[in-house]
Amino acid sequence: MASAPHLHAPIEDAERLRQGQRITWVSVAVNIALTAMQVVVGLAAHSQSLIADAMHTLSDVVADVFVLIANRKGAEAADAQHPYGHHRYETLASLMLGLLLSATGIGILLAAAGRLENLATLPPVGIAAFWAAIATLVGKEGLFRYMLTVAERLRSPMLMANAWHARADALSSLVVAVGIAGSVLGVGFADGVAAIIVGAMIVKAGVRFAWEAINELIDTGLSAEEVQRIHETLRTAPGVLGLHDLRTRRMAHHVLVDAHIQVSPRVSVSEGHLIGELARRRLLKAHPEVLDVLVHVDAEDDVDSSQRAMGLPERDALVRHLRHLLGDAPPPFEDITLHYLGRKVEAEVVLPAELMADPEHLARIGRCLAQRLPGDTWFSAVRLSCRVAPE
Incomplete structure (x- = not known):
């Protein structure tokens, strides 16, 4: 068998930590400023949807704290208790982010529904709320584009989730702006309806992030296309006659691979080990996202041969x-x-x-x-x- 973590992982993780921390601190600063503005203007202008959006933005600050902690913990080197490293912290943070979003969205839905039941007693929405929503939309969209660029470069599902969280905020701010505009123009229920739409969008995003994190935690394999590419890389390695029992799973931005390769039954143990090691290195070189490969060397296809040998x-x-x-x-x-x-x-x-x-x-x-x-x-x-x- 051959197995070893990617030799360049420590350098990559150090750079990931630096860039991940920087982008998250930028997000914290932007979200705190936007939250303060939305709360002040929302209360002054009597806008339920703007206050709901402020709670959404505040949840971003909490999510950013999760990301900062997970990003630092996830970059820690492997140790005796965590031989594959600490990358699952990123997955756990994505799960917590999804649950937080879902809870925030449900709270907004309940509050907005209650507000719609009492439309007659509600004060009119001020025009300042509209401009606050537009300012939030611009800020969130800019933050999304910046975060997405960095997340794609680092191949980080956690940072990717946080970036799309910012995009969801931008879309919700657009809905808020439309709802506020409707209320200002005399459609009294528009602000409440906008709050409900925002809440639903937040719940949907939260469920998606949580579901993806759960799939990773239960070791769901890669897509058929990704598995086929890995299969082809191993199958065409010199000395490999066959390949079976190929298994994959994700760990944050990394991929773990287990595979059984078949070599000639008459090669020596040392030559079979060398073939497996060369196949392992070939896969690591061709697929940078692969952190670790466990290669089991078989003299024949052991799918059905093990029972015969027994x-x-x-x-x-x-x-x-x-x-x-x-x-x-x-x-x-x-x-x-x-x-x-x-x-x-x-x-x-x-x-x-x-x-x-x-x-x-x-x-x-x-x-x-x-x-x-x-x-x-x-x-x-x-x-x-x-x-x-x-x-």
Whole structure:
């Protein structure tokens, strides 16, 4: 088996931490400023939808705190208790962000519904709320574009979720602006309806983020297209005859891969290991998102061969039986290599060099093997050789 984390991960994580922290602090500053403006103007202008949008923006500040903590913890190096690193902190932050959004959206929906039931007692909405919503829309859209650019470059689902959270805020601010405009023009229920639409949008975004995080936490595999690309990279590696049991899962922006490769049944253990290691390195080089690859090397497709091999005896019993096949007085063995292939075993036996000087003994061994091997229960082939040079 071959497995090791990507050699360049520490450098990448340090850069990810620096850029992730910077972009999140920018988001914190923008969201705090917008929240303060929305609350003040919303209360002064009697706009339910603007106050609802302010609560949405305030949830962004809390979400940014989650992101800051998760980004720092996720960049910590692997240790004995966390051999794959701490990247799941990002996934956990995405889940908490999704739950926070959902709860915020539900609260806004309930408040807006209650407000619509009492339209007659509500004061008119001031025009200042409209301009505050427009200012929020511009600020959120600019923040979204900046955050999305960085998130895509870092391939961070957590930062991506936070960026789209900002886009959801921008869209909700647009809805708020339209609703406020309707109220100012005399459509009394428009502000409340806008608040309901904003709440629904927030709930939808929260459910999506939470669902994606849950899928990652339960080790959902990659898409069929992504798996096919990984399959092709491993399958075409030198020395690989077949590939099966390919499994993938995500861990934040990384991908973990397990695979069984099939090599020639007659290569040595060391050569089989080398083929697996070269295939592993090939995959890491071709797919930068892959953090770790576990390669299991098989001499044949073990999807159905393992049960057949279980019916064969262990090595000691096979060696005793092999001595019987070579005669009643078998020669000493210098080395024996056993190949478990299908339902039987092939043996490669190295005999002492002295036997080369005794052709009559070699002939007796050959005749005995020719008589006893056909139809043998365990062995399908036995190849004999003599060592002619010292190791």
